[in-house]
Amino acid sequence: MSTPTLFWFRRDLRIAxxxxxxxxxxxxxxxxxFVIDPAxxxxxxxxxxxxxxxxxxxxxxxxxxxxxxxxxxxxxALAELADSCGAGTxxxxxxxxxxxxxxxxxxRSVLARRGVDLRLVDSPYAVPPGSxxxxxxxxxxxxxxxxxxxxxxxxxxxxxxxxxxxxxxxGPWALPDQPPVAVQLPPAGEAxxxxxxxxxxxxGVDGYAASRxxxxxxxxxRLSPYLKWGVLHPRQLLDHLDDSPGAxxxxxxxxxxxxxxxxxxxxxxxxxxxxxxxxxxxxxxxGEEADRRFEAWANGRTGYPIVxxxxxxxxxxxxxxxxxRMIVASFLVKDLHxxxxxxxxFFMDHLVDGDLASNxxxxxxxxxxxxDASPYFRIFNPVSQSKKFDGEGRYLRRWIPEIAHLPxxxxxxxxxxxxGAPAGYPPPVVDHDVERRESLDRYERIRRDWA
Ligand SMILES: Cc1cc2nc3c(=O)[nH]c(=O)nc-3n(C[C@H](O)[C@H](O)[C@H](O)COP(=O)(O)OP(=O)(O)OC[C@H]3O[C@@H](n4cnc5c(N)ncnc54)[C@H](O)[C@@H]3O)c2cc1C
Numbered sequence: 001m002s003t004p005t006l007f008w009f010r011r012d013l014r015i016a017x018x019x020x021x022x023x024x025x026x027x028x029x030x031x032x033x034f035v036i037d038p039a040x041x042x043x044x045x046x047x048x049x050x051x052x053x054x055x056x057x058x059x060x061x062x063x064x065x066x067x068x069x070x071x072x073x074x075x076x077a078l079a080e081l082a083d084s085c086g087a088g089t090x091x092x093x094x095x096x097x098x099x100x101x102x103x104x105x106x107x108r109s110v111l112a113r114r115g116v117d118l119r120l121v122d123s124p125y126a127v128p129p130g131s132x133x134x135x136x137x138x139x140x141x142x143x144x145x146x147x148x149x150x151x152x153x154x155x156x157x158x159x160x161x162x163x164x165x166x167x168x169x170x171g172p173w174a175l176p177d178q179p180p181v182a183v184q185l186p187p188a189g190e191a192x193x194x195x196x197x198x199x200x201x202x203x204g205v206d207g208y209a210a211s212r213x214x215x216x217x218x219x220x221x222r223l224s225p226y227l228k229w230g231v232l233h234p235r236q237l238l239d240h241l242d243d244s245p246g247a248x249x250x251x252x253x254x255x256x257x258x259x260x261x262x263x264x265x266x267x268x269x270x271x272x273x274x275x276x277x278x279x280x281x282x283x284x285x286x287g288e289e290a291d292r293r294f295e296a297w298a299n300g301r302t303g304y305p306i307v308x309x310x311x312x313x314x315x316x317x318x319x320x321x322x323x324x325r326m327i328v329a330s331f332l333v334k335d336l337h338x339x340x341x342x343x344x345x346f347f348m349d350h351l352v353d354g355d356l357a358s359n360x361x362x363x364x365x366x367x368x369x370x371x372d373a374s375p376y377f378r379i380f381n382p383v384s385q386s387k388k389f390d391g392e393g394r395y396l397r398r399w400i401p402e403i404a405h406l407p408x409x410x411x412x413x414x415x416x417x418x419x420g421a422p423a424g425y426p427p428p429v430v431d432h433d434v435e436r437r438e439s440l441d442r443y444e445r446i447r448r449d450w451a
Contacts, residue, residue: 002028004085004167008078008092009034010100011124012230013055014190015062017158020121024091029167031085033068034059035077036176039099045349046179047318051188053178055229058189060175066166069173074103075110082116085169093230094120096129096261097356098268124227125258126155126234129265139266140259141371147255158236183318185352186225193226201240209249215309215321216394221250222319224353227257234258260361263371271360272341274369279376281446282369285337293336296429297328298346300399303421303428305412306386307331309399316399318352323389329366330380335435337442340367368443376443379436386412400425 007024009032015021024030034056041049060067070077078090090111095104108118123129132149133139140146186192200221204211211219226232234254241247264271274280285293293302300308300315310324320328325347332343344363348354364370366380390396393411397404402425403414414421421427 004029004031004087006030006078006082006085006087006090007032008074008090009059009067010092010095010230011228012093012122012233013059014193014231014233015059015164016161016190017233017236018093018122018162019156019159020091020093020119021164022159022162023119023121024089025162025164027089029165031068031081031087031167031169032059032063032066033070033078033081035074036069036071037074037103038072039103041176043348045318045351045354046181047183047185047350047352048354049176050178050181051185051225051318051352052229053175054185054188055231056175058192062190063164063166064168066168067173068169068171069175071176075107078107079110079114079116082111082114085167087116089117089119091119091121093122093124094128096123096125096265098264098271101268124230124233125261126150126238126254127153127258129258129262132262139262141263143256143259143372146259146262147252150255150258151251155235155238158233158239181318183316183352185318186222188231190231193223193231196221196223196226197232197237197240201237205241205246205250206244208246212249212253213323213389215324216390216392216398220322224319224355228353228355257355257358259372260357263361264357270364270370271356274367275361275364275371276369278446278450279367279369281449283337283442283445284339290336290338293429294332294338294342296426297332297336297338297343301426301429302331303415303426304331304382304386304432305393305396305400305403305414306382306390309396312399314347314350318350320351321395323385324395325362326366327380327382327385329363331382333363333367334379334439335382335430335432337435337439340364340369377440379439381436382432383413 005024005027007021007030012018070081082090095101111118127150132153204221211217223232227234238251241251267275296302298311300312302308307328310320310328314320329343332338333340340363344359347359361370368376393408396411402422403411406414410417414425415427
């Protein structure tokens with residue numbers, strides 16, 4: 001029998017359009033393995049862990065039950081597995097995140113000592129991070145020119161289906177138990193992903209440019225959990241997009257994901273620290289009062305309906321609409337003066353699509369500490385945002401039953417009702433106008449120090 005090769009699944013939990021798997025299959029029989037890495041498993045919130053387990057179950061089914069699941073630090077786990085089945089190579093899709101790169105260096109050197117080769121092919125992106133630079137050879141820091149270069153660079157077509165000879169190893173191999181979760185997770189696996197993708201491509205993409213900002217309707221693709229785990233590759237979606245305005249808007253959103261991945265690749269420290277380091281001097285609130293306000297934010301009880309609706313959606317669904325992610329993030333940083341990293345951690349605890357690059361840089365964009373940031377002085381007004389993007393209060397009524405009976409005129413600011421906010425719904429935790437000025441004053445103080 002020919003020597004088997006290991007295929008190490010990571011953020012590419014699919015069979016279709018899998019260049020790294022195709023490279024493995026070209027060498028002979030393949031042992032497909034997923035490593036439950038304690039360094040990643042622990043910090044992932046229960047929602048993401050549950051979706052991962054379901055995605056692995058679906059993957060296992062499409063491999064006729066041959067998926068091997070091992071536990072422990074990847075270098076040790078893979079070395080033992082390669083020894084036990086006599087594999088001479090390990091194939092995987094390249095990881096460009098800070099932890100993944102460090103882990104892969106270690107895996108490569110541990111395997112090399114045993115004469116086993118780690119081969120990294122492809123990436124979770126249409127254009128791998130680091131592939132395109134500005135005319136002067138530096139990484140892009142601004143989205144629009146990056147988008148232009150990214151489109152000009154282009155990407156490979158999806159691969160045709162390839163036959164894989166899966167090798168079954170004697171187990172027992174057991175997936176970890178699914179953590180019990182209250183949220184209704186999206187259907188797992190490639191079939192579920194494609195059902196959602198086809199629905200969006202058939203009926204959603206045409207109106208996407210206008211509908212993507214309206215949280216009260218299903219105006220976006222909801223594909224983020226599948227892209228996060230590589231159940232779908234962006235290449236597969238890009239392949240279906242034409243030049244219509246809706247398709248171009250969708251292409252641009254897919255590109256934001258790639259832009260942030262390249263920013264994090266360039267500056268791994270920006271996962272947890274201000275990309276614009278001088279913004280780290282911003283005065284922040286800490287202590288009991290800040291904790292109380294953070295709790296109000298996290299529990300959807302700030303008294304600002306659009307903020308509360310978003311936070312309730314996050315906790316209930318493990319997902320939040322993009323426009324509302326921006327509004328709640330702005331509120332935490334600029335109305336409550338709380339460090340963006342605290343909000344980003346809370347998001348990562350709950351999001352099924354939680355992705356270090358998109359999350360940290362989504363937060364930094366709003367906080368004004370990131371690349372291509374909205375200027376610090378552009379502060380989201382939670383009432384006017386709510387009126388503009390959820391004028392009829394559909395989103396608010398879905399998530400905040402306490403105010404569902406209010407008329408459109410006051411639902412965005414219930415305290416303006418003659419009798420005040422309805423019973424059971426809190427008054428505003430802070431006054432937006434006051435805190436907006438406070439934020440601008442704080443910004444002015446650090447700007448004076450830069451001069
Ligand atoms: C504070 C904040 C935190 C965020 N955290 C995450 C995160 O952890 N994981 C995540 O996938 N996205 C994150 N986003 C981006 C965005 O909100 C989600 O990707 C989007 O809401 C997912 O829903 P969808 O699939 O219906 O999006 P669609 O509008 O259908 O977009 C299609 C795909 O494009 C990508 N995309 C869209 N918008 C963005 C964006 N602004 N930045 C990066 N990629 C984008 C996603 O992969 C998304 O699935 C964050 C945004 C903000 C403002």
